[in-house]
Amino acid sequence: MPELPEVEIVRRGLNDVVAPDRAIVSAEVLLPRTIAHPATAESFVAGIVGCRIKHWQRRGKYLLAECLAADGKLAGWWGVHLRMTGQMLWVESATPVAKHVRVRVLLSDGKELRFVDQRTFGKMWWIDASEEPQEIISGLGKMGLEPLEDGFTAKYLYHQLQKTQRPIKTALLDPAVVAGLGNIYADEVLFQSRIHPKTPARELTADRVDALAAAIVDVLQRAIAAGGTTFSSYTNVHGINGNYIGQAWVYGRGDLPCRVCDRPISKIRLGGRGTHYCDRCQGD
DNA sequence: CGCAATACCTGCGAGC
C-alpha cells in the first residue's frame, strides 16, 4: 500500500496528534511477530511505556519516533514500517478492537495509536537510546538519498544507474538507488519521463536521467499534495483515503486507453512486480 | 559480487 507519499502523509498526521506532554501509559501487542526488535513483545512494551513522543521522522518508508524519558532525555526510538497493508490510526482507546489490530499504544489522555495490518507484513522496533537505529533496522543502513531532499539530483541518479544493467523499473524499486519509491510511483515516473520500463538502467542517457529525476520529484510532490493514493488499505491516521490514484497515468490501468495517445496500456511482470506502461508513449 | 527468485500473510475478484 504505502509508498513515500503515503508514509509522509502518515508522518505528518502523527505529528499533528502526538504531543510531548502525553505519556505512553500502556501498550499491547496482539500479534507478537509484528515486533522485529527487541526479541520479545514484552521488551518492546517495556521500552515504550512511560515515554513521550517528541516527533516522527521518515526515512524512505520507515517511520521513526523520537521518544523521551520522564526526565526529558532521549529514551529511544519507536520504528514502524507499514509494508503492504499497515495503517497507523489515531483513535479513542474505547474504540472496539477490530479483527486486524496488531499493536495498541495507549496515551495518557484516553487516545491511542493503533496499528492495523491485514496482511501482517508490517513491523515495529523499539530501539534503546544506547543503540543506533540504522544498525537495528537493517533496511535503514543501505538506503539511498531521499528524493525530496537537496542531494537528490540527476547527477546522483545517473551515477546510481550506471552501476547496474537491471531494467530501470527494477532499479527504481531498489531503496539503495532512490529511497521510498514503490511500485505505483515507479510506473508513474517512467510514464512521465517517457522511458520504457525494460530499458537497462546503464543505457539511459544523461538527458533521459534528467527527465527521470525531475519526474520523480514532481510525481512524489503532487502525490503528497493530493494526500496520497486512494488505493485499497491506505488511509491517513484518521482513517481517510487520499486522492492521487484518480490521476494515475498508467498504474492499475492495464488495457485501458492511454490518457495521452489512446493506445491500450500494457501490463507485464518485471522483477516479479506488475508493471504498467504505454508502448507508444514509452517506446518499445 | 549482482541479481532473480522466494518467503512472509490474508483477502479479494475473476473465472469456472
Place this chain on the structure above:
DNA sequence: TGCTCGCAGGTATTGC
C-alpha cells in the same frame, strides 16, 4: 452459491 487460482502497495533472505 461456492470453489480454486492469481494477484496485491514491500523487504529480507536465499541461492545461483
